[in-house]
Amino acid sequence: MELVSVNDLTKTYSKHAVVDHVSFDLQPGKCVALLGPNGAGKTTTLRMLAGFIQPTSGSISFNEDTLSKDFRKFVGYLPQYPSFYPWMSGEEFLHYAGQLAGLTKKEASDRSNELLQLVHLTESGKKRIGKYSGGMKQRLGIAQALIHEPKLIMLDEPVSSLDPIGRREVLNLIRELKKDATVLFSTHILNDAEEVSEEILLMNDGKLIEQGPISEIRGMQQTVTIRLAFEKEPKFIHEKLKEIDSVYQVTEENGTFDVSVHDLNAARDTIFSRVQEEGWELSLFEITSGTLEDIFMKAVNK
Amino acid sequence: MQWTVILKKELTENWRNFKWLWVPIVFILISIMDLISTYYMPIIIESAGGLPEGTVIDIPMPSPSEAMLMSFSQLNMIGVLILTVMSMGTISGEIKSGVYELILAKPVKYTNYVTGKFFSYWLLMMVSLLLGLLASWYYTNLLFGELALSQMFVAALFYACWLTLVIAIVILYNTWFKSPGLIAFLSIITVIILTVMTNIFGHVLGWSPAKITEYISIYLHTGDLDIEIWFSAIVTLLLSLACILFAIVSLRNRAID
Numbered sequence: 001m002e003l004v005s006v007n008d009l010t011k012t013y014s015k016h017a018v019v020d021h022v023s024f025d026l027q028p029g030k031c032v033a034l035l036g037p038n039g040a041g042k043t044t045t046l047r048m049l050a051g052f053i054q055p056t057s058g059s060i061s062f063n064e065d066t067l068s069k070d071f072r073k074f075v076g077y078l079p080q081y082p083s084f085y086p087w088m089s090g091e092e093f094l095h096y097a098g099q100l101a102g103l104t105k106k107e108a109s110d111r112s113n114e115l116l117q118l119v120h121l122t123e124s125g126k127k128r129i130g131k132y133s134g135g136m137k138q139r140l141g142i143a144q145a146l147i148h149e150p151k152l153i154m155l156d157e158p159v160s161s162l163d164p165i166g167r168r169e170v171l172n173l174i175r176e177l178k179k180d181a182t183v184l185f186s187t188h189i190l191n192d193a194e195e196v197s198e199e200i201l202l203m204n205d206g207k208l209i210e211q212g213p214i215s216e217i218r219g220m221q222q223t224v225t226i227r228l229a230f231e232k233e234p235k236f237i238h239e240k241l242k243e244i245d246s247v248y249q250v251t252e253e254n255g256t257f258d259v260s261v262h263d264l265n266a267a268r269d270t271i272f273s274r275v276q277e278e279g280w281e282l283s284l285f286e287i288t289s290g291t292l293e294d295i296f297m298k299a300v301n302k
Numbered sequence: 303m304q305w306t307v308i309l310k311k312e313l314t315e316n317w318r319n320f321k322w323l324w325v326p327i328v329f330i331l332i333s334i335m336d337l338i339s340t341y342y343m344p345i346i347i348e349s350a351g352g353l354p355e356g357t358v359i360d361i362p363m364p365s366p367s368e369a370m371l372m373s374f375s376q377l378n379m380i381g382v383l384i385l386t387v388m389s390m391g392t393i394s395g396e397i398k399s400g401v402y403e404l405i406l407a408k409p410v411k412y413t414n415y416v417t418g419k420f421f422s423y424w425l426l427m428m429v430s431l432l433l434g435l436l437a438s439w440y441y442t443n444l445l446f447g448e449l450a451l452s453q454m455f456v457a458a459l460f461y462a463c464w465l466t467l468v469i470a471i472v473i474l475y476n477t478w479f480k481s482p483g484l485i486a487f488l489s490i491i492t493v494i495i496l497t498v499m500t501n502i503f504g505h506v507l508g509w510s511p512a513k514i515t516e517y518i519s520i521y522l523h524t525g526d527l528d529i530e531i532w533f534s535a536i537v538t539l540l541l542s543l544a545c546i547l548f549a550i551v552s553l554r555n556r557a558i559d
Contacts, residue, residue, distance in 0.1 A: 082400070087319065
């Protein structure tokens with residue numbers, strides 16, 4: 001049973017469709033990455049799912065929610081640039097957010113302490129947010145999104161403004177989060193998506209152009225590129241590679257060959273048997289295609 | 303309850319940014335300024351000198367009700383300005399800074415959000431107004447003669463209706479525009495237009511909110527509450543309610559960018 005189903009979701013601003021007939025389901029306990037270039041409609045999609053902008057048409061339904069239309073209580077949301085009340089302390093803000101979400105005073109304060117610990121802000125909990133660094137604000141932003149134990153956690157570009165250490169921390173945190181909830185996060189950094197998520201949704205120009213488990217999407221690729229380099233370049237190697245069945249293109253750059261093939265297994269077997277037969281001094285064999293980067297570039301440029 | 307949580311947060315915010323300190327102080331100052339300067343005017347003129355020898359300075363002392371009215375007319379100008387300035391960024395500022403997005407992502411009812419904010423500023427206004435008028439009443443009794451405390455309170459309550467409308471207008475503009483400066487400007491323009499229209503078409507606009515000050519002056523002189531002041535007050539409160547409801551609807555339909 002899916003947690004959320006999104007059907008034909010559309011949002012138009014002055015006749016321009018920012019999100020254009022997008023449909024997908026989110027399964028519980030999965031981590032899903034929403035990918036796409038800037039301006040693809042990721043943030044608008046997340047905001048509609050967070051329940052505070054209304055779709056022009058289409059529907060969002062939570063299986064939890066059969067009665068009320070307000071599903072914000074199931075959702076924790078972190079905007080791309082979270083901003084707080086600078087005069088509050090981190091602890092006070094969590095407390096406030098918790099009570100807004102319907103927790104009692106006691107629950108809110110227990111949960112605040114728990115979350116401050118989770119995001120390593122216990123020591124700065126009593127400090128005014130005005131004095132926090134960018135990374136601390138981001139972590140406080142995650143904590144406030146989790147305060148009411150939402151079923152769906154949505155993070156809008158959670159790592160793009162962070163330094164490598166902060167980025168690592170947040171990715172580890174996401175890995176923790178998906179134990180208890182569904183995580184949907186948008187990013188344009190493909191490595192991050194690959195690292196923590198099982199599924200991707202790929203958006204461009206308001207449309208959903210690719211969706212599914214990463215492995216499946218990789219498998220759908222029609223062509224694969226094998227990257228080869230040699231310690232000592234064999235003679236006529238360029239021609240020899242080209243003669244192999246199912247190879248349709250060979251390009252060379254600084255002694256590295258990119259061999260595009262239709263059938264990976266056949267090409268790989270042939271290359272390895274040649275390596276043995278002809279004694280090619282192979283120094284690099286890498287299957288480069290099928291990374292998200294390729295899928296992304298291809299889908300976006302389609 | 304969510305509404306109390308929001309109200310409490312607003313009160314804390316205005317406490318920490320000293321609004322609960324400076325607004326009452328300024329209201330007290332503008333309420334008594336004219337009284338004191340009128341009372342001491344002969345002495346001020348004398349000590350400033352410059353008048354020819356033998357000039358007789360004879361400024362008639364105002365009656366107690368006239369003295370109180372001086373406070374009301376000061377409040378009508380500077381008081382309105384201060385109310386506008388203190389509340390001009392209450393919603394627009396949160397939208398602008400982005401914290402609104404975080405608040406809105408929680409199951410917050412627009413009604414609670416708008417009315418919680420409105421009520422926190424209304425409380426601040428009421429406390430400031432009552433303190434200001436109490437100070438004015440004290441000096442009136444001290445310097446110009448006796449005026450019943452109850453009469454001052456009744457006048458204050460009717461006048462509070464007018465200031466309630468001012469805050470409601472500012473809150474409404476807060477949901478339409480992002481720039482606090484623009485909001486303050488438009489609110490003041492609205493109040494001025496309302497006052498000018500009432501002055502020009504006073505004979506048909508007897509129920510206009512801007513008429514309340516005029517009726518208060520009659521009340522302070524005669525001690526009788528005419529039916530018109532009740533009309534005016536009810537229209538004012540209904541208009542305030544309309545502004546708040548409109549603000550809630552506007553905020554709900556507002557696109558976030």
